[in-house]
Amino acid sequence: MDLIMEIVFTITGLLFVCLNIYGTLTYSKKLFLSGLCYYCAIPLIDESLIYNTDKSPSHIVIVFIFIIQYILTIPISDASDFSNKSAMNLSIKIGIALVLINITGAIYYLYLNPVAFIQLGVFHIIFTLSITYSLYKRAQGLLLK
Amino acid sequence: MNITLDLIFTITAALSVLVSAYGLAKSNRKSYLYGLSFFSLICIINQSIAYYHGKSSYHLLMFFLFIIHLALAFPNSNNYTIENMPAVKLATKIVLSFAMINIIGAIFAFTIDDTISFHFGCFHIIFILLIFYGSIKELKKIY
Numbered sequence: 001m002d003l004i005m006e007i008v009f010t011i012t013g014l015l016f017v018c019l020n021i022y023g024t025l026t027y028s029k030k031l032f033l034s035g036l037c038y039y040c041a042i043p044l045i046d047e048s049l050i051y052n053t054d055k056s057p058s059h060i061v062i063v064f065i066f067i068i069q070y071i072l073t074i075p076i077s078d079a080s081d082f083s084n085k086s087a088m089n090l091s092i093k094i095g096i097a098l099v100l101i102n103i104t105g106a107i108y109y110l111y112l113n114p115v116a117f118i119q120l121g122v123f124h125i126i127f128t129l130s131i132t133y134s135l136y137k138r139a140q141g142l143l144l145k
Numbered sequence: 146m147n148i149t150l151d152l153i154f155t156i157t158a159a160l161s162v163l164v165s166a167y168g169l170a171k172s173n174r175k176s177y178l179y180g181l182s183f184f185s186l187i188c189i190i191n192q193s194i195a196y197y198h199g200k201s202s203y204h205l206l207m208f209f210l211f212i213i214h215l216a217l218a219f220p221n222s223n224n225y226t227i228e229n230m231p232a233v234k235l236a237t238k239i240v241l242s243f244a245m246i247n248i249i250g251a252i253f254a255f256t257i258d259d260t261i262s263f264h265f266g267c268f269h270i271i272f273i274l275l276i277f278y279g280s281i282k283e284l285k286k287i288y
Contacts, residue, residue, distance in 0.1 A: 056203070060252070061249065062206065064210070065210060068246065072238050089222075090235035090236060094239065108206065112202040
């Protein structure tokens with residue numbers, strides 16, 4: 001059961017990571033957000049299953065953290081450009097929050113949770129780098145469309 | 146927790162709730178966000194002290210959760226109206242995140258975390274109510 005779950009989570013996680021990276025490289029906001037949004041299902045399912053066995057409160061916090069990531073990354077069309085300063089400020093705030101969420105995820109999967117799949121921690125590091133790269137590109141004047 | 150520290154945290158948290166409520170009543174976005182930011186700052190200090198004493202991993206995760214809250218609530222010079230739909234859509238996502246963070250804060254204060262005083266759970270509930278009141282107020286402007 002554990003091995004099957006690990007394989008399923010690794011393959012689907014990898015697919016969403018690739019989708020996110022592809023979105024970042026092609027400046028497609030929808031693909032970038034879709035990768036992050038659908039990925040949230042993996043830690044949500046994983047942590048809910050583990051919570052059923054050991055009842056540790058850490059799993060509830062992680063579940064809520066990924067519900068927040070899901071809310072922040074729902075791929076809705078908000079056609080904003082650099083002239084819309086308010087939307088820019090808000091999306092930078094969301095970008096910083098997403099970096100923090102993925103740093104938390106990486107710390108949790110690599111350091112705090114000894115029974116977790118290490119691959120998930122690596123995926124979070126990749127997401128952190130991808131979001132940081134898109135924030136850097138935005139600072140340079142290139143915007144995801 | 147130390148009684149003096151608890152008293153200081155309670156007074157500052159109550160003040161931040163009042164600042165936020167004032168901001169909402171006067172439709173002043175900056176005051177509303179200042180209240181939320183100060184409150185998350187108190188929670189960050191509270192959780193780091195709890196982690197220092199207890200070393201439970203969930204204190205560290207709650208600490209990160211309130212840092213995320215602070216990042217989202219940090220007040221900046223944002224001046225947008227209901228006509229600016231991209232900004233409204235992004236703000237809706239942020240407001241929903243505030244609600245989720247305060248719900249988990251209230252659950253922990255009331256049921257799981259015995260290092261946090263009961264009234265902190267009440268402050269989280271008040272923030273949830275303020276967030277929903279603000280959302281209803283904004284929705285009334287759209288419809």
